[in-house]
Amino acid sequence: MGKKGSYFYVIDAFIASAIIIFTILFITRYAQTDSATxxxxxxxxxxxxxxxxxxxxxxxxxxxxxxxxxxxxxxxxxxxxxxxxxxxxxxxxxxxxxxxxxxxxxxxxxxxxxxxxxxxxxxxxxxxxxxxxxxxxxxxxxxxxxxxxxxxxxxxxxxxxxxxxxxxxxxx
Incomplete structure (x- = not known):
């Protein structure tokens, strides 16, 4: 049971890091400068x-x-x-x-x-x-x-x- 429970923490860590990486990529890739001065x-x-x-x-x-x-x-x-x-x-x-x-x-x-x-x-x-x-x-x-x-x-x-x-x- 202890081994199976630790797999969930590893999977959760991978999912969280993937969400953070995709969010950073999305923000940097699609950020537009506003030229409306x-x-x-x-x-x-x-x-x-x-x-x-x-x-x-x-x-x-x-x-x-x-x-x-x-x-x-x-x-x-x-x-x-x-x-x-x-x-x-x-x-x-x-x-x-x-x-x-x-x-x-x-x-x-x-x-x-x-x-x-x-x-x-x-x-x-x-x-x-x-x-x-x-x-x-x-x-x-x-x-x-x-x-x-x-x-x-x-x-x-x-x-x-x-x-x-x-x-x-x-x-x-």
């Missing part, structure tokens, strides 16, 4: 706030200067978000291919200037993607942030184009 969390929202709060005349962007030189847009008192909306309207409703190129160039310049290179980013108006910077593909990323704004474009005193959704996706 406060600065990272606010990247998409800060981008949208910049678009919403910055007037064209306050921007020293080469693309904005080219847009104003091409006389497609003459209003310098509007925000960057309104400018993007107007370019989208002119491209979709009026068939202005130059406006689509300018919208691509402006969204590219803004993303490259405002969003750190460690992030991938995509700018969309409604469902139309205009610029995508691939750091890592969005489907493979561990952290994904988005920000959206409803925007309108006033065509004249009685007509409004919209609502549109300006959408930025940022991932790391």
């Amino acid at each position: 406060p600065q990272n969390i606010n990247v998409a929202e800060d981008f949208m706030l910049y678009l919403q709060g910055t007037d064209i005349r306050d921007t020293d962007s080469e693309t904005v200067a080219d847009i104003l030189k091409s006389s497609v847009v003459n209003e310098t008192g509007q925000t960057l978000l309104t400018l993007l909306t107007e370019l989208h309207y002119l491209e979709k409703e009026k068939g202005c291919t130059l406006c689509g190129e300018q919208l691509y160039n402006l969204s590219k310049e803004l993303i490259e200037d405002l969003i750190p290179p460690a992030f991938g980013a995509r700018f969309l108006m409604n469902t139309t993607p205009y610029y995508t910077r691939q750091g890592q593909t969005a489907s493979e990323s561990m952290t994904h942030f988005t920000s959206q704004r409803l925007t309108f474009y006033q065509i004249n005193d009685s007509a409004i184009f919209g609502p549109l959704t300006a959408h930025i996706e940022v991932w790391q």
Whole structure:
């Protein structure tokens, strides 16, 4: 009886050590670092706030200067978000291919200037993607942030184009 009882203690010790080893392996193998620092969390929202709060005349962007030189847009008192909306309207409703190129160039310049290179980013108006910077593909990323704004474009005193959704996706 004494010999059989000691086998149970040995088996219990093996089971306990196996559980401890598997737990340590599980924790070390599947531990993920959390890259969601406060600065990272606010990247998409800060981008949208910049678009919403910055007037064209306050921007020293080469693309904005080219847009104003091409006389497609003459209003310098509007925000960057309104400018993007107007370019989208002119491209979709009026068939202005130059406006689509300018919208691509402006969204590219803004993303490259405002969003750190460690992030991938995509700018969309409604469902139309205009610029995508691939750091890592969005489907493979561990952290994904988005920000959206409803925007309108006033065509004249009685007509409004919209609502549109300006959408930025940022991932790391």
